[in-house]
Amino acid sequence: MLTQVTVPYSPGYDYGKGVDLATGSPMGHVVDGAFSGVDDAMGSISSFDIRRIHTTAELEKSLSINVEASGGCGCFSASGRFDFAQSSKIQSSSLFLLISAKVTLPFHGIDEPKLSGSAAAISSNPELFQSRYGNMFVNGVGRGGMFLAVLQMDTASSEEAQAVSMELSGSYGLFSADAKMKMESMQRHFHEDVRTTVYHEGGPINLIMGDVTDPSQMYGLLQQWLNAFQTDPNANAVPYFVTLAPISIADGPIPPNAAQVRQAQDVLVECAKERSSRLDQMNLMDFITLNPGKFTFTAPTTLQTVQEAFRGFQVDIDIIAQAAAAAINDPKTACLPVDFAAKQTPARRFPQGLTPDP
Known part of the structure; x- marks a missing residue:
């Protein structure tokens, strides 16, 4: 039996659109129905995290590329999030610090999904039906956004990365001016390179760091991003995740x-x-x-x-x-x-x- 999954938003997704579960590819419009949010739930949800990461899997989880939640849907399709995770080149010899935040506006889903007229007309032919509409449909869309910045400090070993992490502990948590001084001290002592990469969905498009070696500026970018949502959430929000439900719950055929x-x-x-x-x-x-x-x-x-x-x-x-x-x-x-x-x-x-x- 197929079950509901949550996946990152992809171009072409919209309420009632059919989706092929394996590839995540959008297909024909298969389900009709009015969509709405939960009554008296108009607030937003935000989260904020600063920590050291050790693996690509940890970064993918922060990017909401959750293979368990998505059931593997779209995990091998083109994705800006996976490109960011891959380009970050996480490995154990270097120190990677992640600062991330998410904002989720009220979720909207289809209240009473029913097959569209054209889909119902071929529902007795499961093979043809699946070739046109897939086996899942976009049941709900989550709007908001995500922000991630990764600071990489190249070291010569995992032991040296741990030593640098211990030196920075307590300061990188706030990405303060003290963190910049400690970072500069670490660079002089260990002769290491520093690299910063930023990825965000939603929010202003003009987020720029003046000094990529200053971790406090990463925190400044995050503040700009969050403030934009506080000032005008609807203008800065984008659809960034969807829930896919089996077409069978809308009286569609069970996939053969x-x-x-x-x-x-x-x-x-x-x-x-x-x-x-x-x-x-x-x-x-x-x-x-x-x-x-x-x-x-x-x-x-x-x-x-x-x-x-x-x-x-x-x-x-x-x-x-x-x-x-x-x-x-x-x-x-x-x-x-x-x-x-x-x-x-x-x-x-x-x-x-x-x-x-x-």
Whole structure:
């Protein structure tokens, strides 16, 4: 049985639009019905967080790329949020500090969903129905926005990253002027580089940092973003998440391959988790390759060993993407990457990426 999922907003989504669960692709308008919010619930919800992150999966969760909540829907489609997570190049050797906030305005959903006339006309043909309308529909839309800024400080090891984190503890929590002084002290002491990246949906479009090495300016951008919502929430809000419900709750046909779709969902969720984990390892190998002078190589590990590991993780990510694509294209044959690789001709090995030891 298919169940409701929550996914990031994508262009083409609108109330009553059909959606293919595996790909997240919008399809034809399938459901009619008036939409509204909950009575006497007109306030907004906001959250704010500053913390150190260690993995791509942690950043994805802050970006609301939640593979569990989404059932893997759209996890392997083009996405500005995933592009941001990937470009942040999270890895254990560097220190990554995240400042994030979300604002959610009142949620609106379809009160009594019913099939549209054109959809009802072919509801007796489940295969044709699914090819036109998919197996889910946009039942509700959440408006508001999200703001994330990642400050990266490159260090030579996870131990050094921890040392820097301990030095900054208590100051980066407020991103104050004291944090800037400590950051400058850390740079002089450890000779490290600092990089800042910002991503936001909704809010003003002219958010610019004058000094990317000043963490207090990251907090200043956040304040500008939040103040914009306080001043004019409707003008600054965008649709940034939707809930997808099974078409069957609107008296639509039950998908002929519902069990296979569920199996494909499970595979896509595991593929997304595997991809995030291997991205972290690939990012670390890439960082070492680009900064060999910061590291001491102990036999039998050499720079070439690290480069070979990087290529292995690249192959793993490629196999994961192929396994996900196969699950989307043919749900009945969906299988995990290790099984997908073994079924290829010739058979392929998974995983191929192995972290060098030592």
